[in-house]
Amino acid sequence: MSTVDQIQDLTKQEYKWGFVTSIDEDRLPNGLNEDIVRAISLKKGEPEFMTEWRLKAYRYWSTLEQKQAEPTWANVKYPPIDYQGLCYYSAPKQKKELKSLDEVDPEILSTYAKLGIPLHEQKLLAGVAVDAVFDSVSVATTFKAKLAEAGVIFCSFSEAVKNHPELIKKYLGSVVPYTDNFFGALNSAVFSDGSFVYVPKGVRCPMELSTYFRINAQNTGQFERTLIIADEGAYVSYLEGCTAPVRDENQLHAAVVELIAHDNATIKYSTVQNWYPGDKEGKGGIYNFVTKRGKCAGKNSKISWTQVETGSAITWKYPSCILQGEGSVGEFYSVALTNNYQQADTGTKMIHIGKNTKSTIVSKGISAGHGQNTYRGMVKILKGATGARNYTQCDSLLVGDKCGAHTFPYIEVKNASARMEHEASTSKIGEDQIFYLQQRGIPKEEAVSMIINGFCKAVFRELPMEFAVEAQKLLSISLEGSVG
């Protein structure tokens, strides 16, 4: 058996988390119009300003839809999406407010247990607070008291709308306005829930904040909205992890994440994304069309994106930084793996506006099976960004001979003092490397995953420790079966 054949085999791992939880759902009829938008807002008991904002977003999106202005520039292929055939709101039915984990539907808890989500109290000792989003509505939030002590607000987006409307009014749409793009507009109109974080002046958030998203109901588009604000001198590290069960229909996911860092503040945002990638023939899987952007508003502020993307049938995602404050820093560390028929078009935008701003981009793309992996990045140095610096490293690894790697780096420099570095490589996983490790007693699959983990090391070391371990496991699981 040749290594190529064996590499084809490495991809034959079934999705391990394909199970469906049966709980009563509260859902709106399929389709999208102003009434649906109003109904979502009403169901969530939102104040007038939110309803109005959603409606404006809907109207804008509606003009785009009529013009069929869904973006087509990404290097991905999928059949047209019937936006009127989707359901835009589905929530697990709840009878009353939940006071503790004991009151959470045991089926939901067991689903989380299968996913290994640390919801229980002892896990709190591990320093992880979880705001679990189950089909769009937060069902449990932990560690709140401890965070409150530090003055950190960490809650579901809906709660924030109710309890902190002034912050929502001030920051919602300030980084990703509803007019930003097709999917961003759609999200703004119909987003169901998400997470909200506010870290006050001078506070270092005492723990890693973590949210697990899970898409459960059939035919439900999930539209998360996350807003994180780090006030002057604040620090927060946030991790988002995602898994979803097996579905035949493609499921649309269009999230928006906005980050704002004020003077001397740091936000570290890490994602481990493991949504259902579709089966071996490319049937099913999540469409992950996400808008993530951070604004380094203050001087010497820093926003760092780290992502490990192994799931979804299609990924369309460019976590970006607007480097406005003088001396601000933007970072993007990415591992994207496409196996079977997965497609990913992902990368970042670094917009240098302020003086002496700095950005680092490290992208590692791994393609296996028939996977297609595209890096698309833009580094823009505006006129006023004297002394701006960028370092970009962009590596692709091919496993097998039916996959593809593509790179589209764009650089736009309007200030001559800018210093730009760009390194890129494409390589094939070596038969010699695999054999070398095997000859030392390491089984083939482990050898492949070791080589790939080595390839991704520069990114993994940016993840919080416990998640780095998880990410490595995830990578191995995602590649299982692609080598004999």
Add this chain to the structure above:
Amino acid sequence: MSLLEIKNLHASVNGNEILKGINLSVNAGEVHSIMGPNGSGKSTLAGVLARRESYEITQGQILFNGKDLLEMKPEEAACEGLFLAFQYPVEIPGISNAYFLRTALNAIRKFRGEEELDAMDFLPLLREKMRLLEMDEKFLNRPVNEGFSGGEKKRNEIVQLAMLEPKLAVLDETDSGLDIDALKVVSKGVNAMRSKDRAMVLVTHYQRLLNYIVPDFVHVLVNGKIVKSGGPELALELEDKGYSWTENEPVGARR
């Protein structure tokens, strides 16, 4: 029973027959040297023993420790105690030497039903072997073979040999690319591993390695066959007369 028993081994690469009926028997405690001109099949033999997949075995049998070696995957052969010191050690970016070796050692220990070693037990052991091979500690945390000089790579192979303690070590052109000082260090490391329980097969083109690692037996491989076997004096004779000398010798001369 021999540790390694090769019987009438024929092997091809892309339809070209490279090994044309090798017979060789190696006992525990013995050091054998396989010498031969370029293209004689020495590295193919080493590769076949380590179960590299690019070879097609058309005839013959190999018993390793009484088991059918040709039925084993490379990692199984390794776990059974077969070690190949590579002629061209491969670089594994992003994986530290120490992590790699610990993973390898633990894979083998697990196979043997032994407990895995944690970092606390493992590192002192590795440090000791690295000192033996005069390798700086900085190589512990450097990615496997990445940025190593030719000599450092070869020494690193012998460190691995010393850590994994195989029953049979096959050294493929370990002397190539080594200067005389490095050759002495490597030889010292190899000699330290000689024991009554362990056999070695040194595949080499030149006699010079055998000044430092003195074999018990020397076999001359020409055109895919062992044409002559003898003691260490045979290597000296070869050095003197060249390989062409053996080609005229009757095959019946081997032991």
